[in-house]
Amino acid sequence: MGSEREERILIDTYHTTVHTLDRRNGEGAGRRRYMQRDGRFPVAFEKVPGDWSPYLADLFTTLVEIRWRVMLLLFSLSYILSWLLFGLLYWLIAYVHEDLENLDNSPCVDNVRSFTAAFLFSLETQATIGYGVRGMTENCIGAIIVVTIQDVLSCLIDTIVIGIAVAKMASARKRAQTVGFSNCAVVNLRDGTLCLSLRLGDFRGNHILEGQARAQVVRYVSSRSGSVVVSHQDLEIQGRDIILATPTTIVHRLEPGSPLYSLGPANLLEEDFELVVSFTYTGDSTGMLHQTRASYLPADIRWGQRFQDMLRLGKERYKVDYALFNQTAWVQVPALSAEKYDRGRSPDRTGRRRNHVLPSVKRCRESHLPRPGVGVVQDSYF
Numbered sequence: 001m002g003s004e005r006e007e008r009i010l011i012d013t014y015h016t017t018v019h020t021l022d023r024r025n026g027e028g029a030g031r032r033r034y035m036q037r038d039g040r041f042p043v044a045f046e047k048v049p050g051d052w053s054p055y056l057a058d059l060f061t062t063l064v065e066i067r068w069r070v071m072l073l074l075f076s077l078s079y080i081l082s083w084l085l086f087g088l089l090y091w092l093i094a095y096v097h098e099d100l101e102n103l104d105n106s107p108c109v110d111n112v113r114s115f116t117a118a119f120l121f122s123l124e125t126q127a128t129i130g131y132g133v134r135g136m137t138e139n140c141i142g143a144i145i146v147v148t149i150q151d152v153l154s155c156l157i158d159t160i161v162i163g164i165a166v167a168k169m170a171s172a173r174k175r176a177q178t179v180g181f182s183n184c185a186v187v188n189l190r191d192g193t194l195c196l197s198l199r200l201g202d203f204r205g206n207h208i209l210e211g212q213a214r215a216q217v218v219r220y221v222s223s224r225s226g227s228v229v230v231s232h233q234d235l236e237i238q239g240r241d242i243i244l245a246t247p248t249t250i251v252h253r254l255e256p257g258s259p260l261y262s263l264g265p266a267n268l269l270e271e272d273f274e275l276v277v278s279f280t281y282t283g284d285s286t287g288m289l290h291q292t293r294a295s296y297l298p299a300d301i302r303w304g305q306r307f308q309d310m311l312r313l314g315k316e317r318y319k320v321d322y323a324l325f326n327q328t329a330w331v332q333v334p335a336l337s338a339e340k341y342d343r344g345r346s347p348d349r350t351g352r353r354r355n356h357v358l359p360s361v362k363r364c365r366e367s368h369l370p371r372p373g374v375g376v377v378q379d380s381y382f
Contacts, residue, residue: 034218034230034274035295063164071168075161082157083126086150087119093143094118108140126154170288178204179244181277181294183326186305187254187333192345194254194338196235198296199307200279201247201325209244211281213237215252217259218274233259235275244281246320247310254338264337265303273298304333 035041063071090109094100099107100114111134112118121134125147136147182199189195202209215235220228235258238251254261263271275296282289305328312319334341 033295033297034220035276035293060164060167063160064167068168071164078157078161079126082150082153083119083122086126086146087115087122089146090121090143091115091118093140093146097140106137106139108137108143110135110137122150126150178202179209179279179281179290179292181279181292182307183300184328185275185296185301186307186328187301187303188306188331189333190251190253194333194341196252196254196260196301197249197307198277199247199249199325200242200244201320201322202244203322209281209283211242211244211279213240213242213250213277213279215250215275215277218276219272235259242279244279246318247322247325249307250277256339256342258338260338262337262339264340265335267337268298268301268303271298275301302328303335304331305329306331 063074066074090112091114093108094112097108098105099109099112103113107113109118109121112121117134124130124134136143138144179200179202185196185198187194187196190197200213215237217233217235218230219233220230222228235252238253239248242248242250252258252260259273276293277295278291278293280289280291308324308327308329310321310324312321334344336344
């Protein structure tokens with residue numbers, strides 16, 4: 001427990017709640033992820049204000065969100081405890097009616113002369129098994145009332161179990177696993193402007209999704225007391241509303257006002273931020289609202305690359321090669337921040353625009369980028 005606490009830092013985001021951010025899955029020295037690559041947030045809540053009453057009031061959502069093994073344990077206990085409870089009631093009825101000792105007495109329930117027999121009759125009644133050995137008689141009105149209550153309760157338990165099981169199997173998290181973002185983001189030129197782009201695709205065939213994409217830059221600054229202040233800045237995305245019939249590229253132009261406007265390949269890895277993206281959509285087969293999330297550290301942003309083309313035109317239909325979903329190619333891109341690049345392209349005093357020489361592949365290899373595995377592509381589109 002002590003070692004686990006040492007791997008966490010505090011996030012000061014709410015005056016009565018303390019959150020802890022896990023340092024696992026970070027890339028690079030001292031890197032911490034605000035959100036993991038699979039969309040989960042490594043945040044643990046401590047000393048949450050209030051009690052458990054809100055969770056019990058919304059019991060359905062609570063049961064849907066718990067783990068499968070916990071849910072199965074609770075449902076198994078609900079059946080077993082109900083069998084024991086009604087078995088105890090049947091045993092008490094037989095005891096009061098003197099069915100346990102007097103074998104010549106007309107019993108309330110046939111062949112219920114012990115607690116074991118009463119438990120088996122309760123199980124057979126609620127599970128509608130009915131072996132034919134034990135059965136209700138018309139001698140005791142109390143036993144008839146108990147059987148009626150048990151039948152109604154068994155229908156209620158079955159409805160809850162089936163409903164929650166179906167809701168968990170149709171959970172939005174499962175559908176989100178088949179809609180994903182690319183493993184990296186790229187920076188290249190688009191219409192003469194430096195742009196940050198990433199790819200989004202639906203891995204399930206014959207499903208057209210319509211939704212909205214969103215991106216934020218998350219920064220967390222540690223204070224001397226050990227707490228962390230988290231800030232969020234929205235990124236302007238071109239074509240935020242997306243119809244995901246084929247893989248698409250999400251584009252953010254590095255223009256004035258962008259949080260990434262002053263960052264270049266030289267100081268990109270020195271920055272401590274995280275790019276969090278999400279795609280919220282409605283499933284066409286279920287009509288349920290889903291969300292897919294991903295995050296990118298500065299090490300996941302590749303400067304001077306573009307995504308490989310995936311879409312091809314066939315004889316009768318379009319063809320998408322998902323083997324190229326995360327593949328990139330090198331392009332000639334200025335090894336400057338967007339701010340310096342725009343400043344270099346501004347008119348000088350003579351009215352002429354300054355010529356900016358694009359870096360060669362050798363210069364790219366000398367920067368923080370890894371050595372390219374393919375040749376330089378001379379175009380500058382995505």
